[in-house]
Amino acid sequence: MYAMLLLCVLASQRLRGSYYWALGRHSKALSKWAEAVELGTKLGTRFEVALAHYELGRHVDYRSSDARRSTHLAAASAHFGDIGATRLHRLALEELELNHVMRDTDNPMALSR
Numbered sequence: 587m588y589a590m591l592l593l594c595v596l597a598s599q600r601l602r603g604s605y606y607w608a609l610g611r612h613s614k615a616l617s618k619w620a621e622a623v624e625l626g627t628k629l630g631t632r633f634e635v636a637l638a639h640y641e642l643g644r645h646v647d648y649r650s651s652d653a654r655r656s657t658h659l660a661a662a663s664a665h666f667g668d669i670g671a672t673r674l675h676r677l678a679l680e681e682l683e684l685n686h687v688m689r690d691t692d693n694p695m696a697l698s699r
Contacts, residue, residue: 593634596625600638607645616642636665640678643685655685 603618620639643658657683666675 587695589629592625592629594632596622596629596634600634600641601623603638603641612645616645619645632665632669632670636669636671636674636678640674640681643678643699644681648683652685658681659685 590611596694601616603615603622605615605620606612607615615628617667619638621641623635626632626635626638639658639662643655643662646655646658659678663678663682666678
């Protein structure tokens with residue numbers, strides 16, 4: 587019973603992140619997703635951890651935190667791949683690739699390559 591309650595709290599943290607993002611409260615959203623990663627890691631719920639990493643990776647501003655974006659998207663991709671969530675694994679990989687493309691096009695030196 588207690589484990590089920592913790593899973594509900596975990597899912598709630600992740601969903602609150604999405605709710606706060608939709609309200610424009612981006613810092614609060616990032617905080618909720620980070621809390622979901624932390625709690626999910628403690629509970630060993632890889633799918634919820636992967637979803638929270640995916641949201642963090644998609645929403646962290648790529649210009650100011652490229653390393654954080656890549657880290658979260660790579661973690662999401664790894665978790666999704668390990669648990670056999672192939673569609674989500676592919677989406678995370680596509681976001682990770684997009685992250686690298688966006689980073690390179692924002693860099694004037696990358697355009698001259």
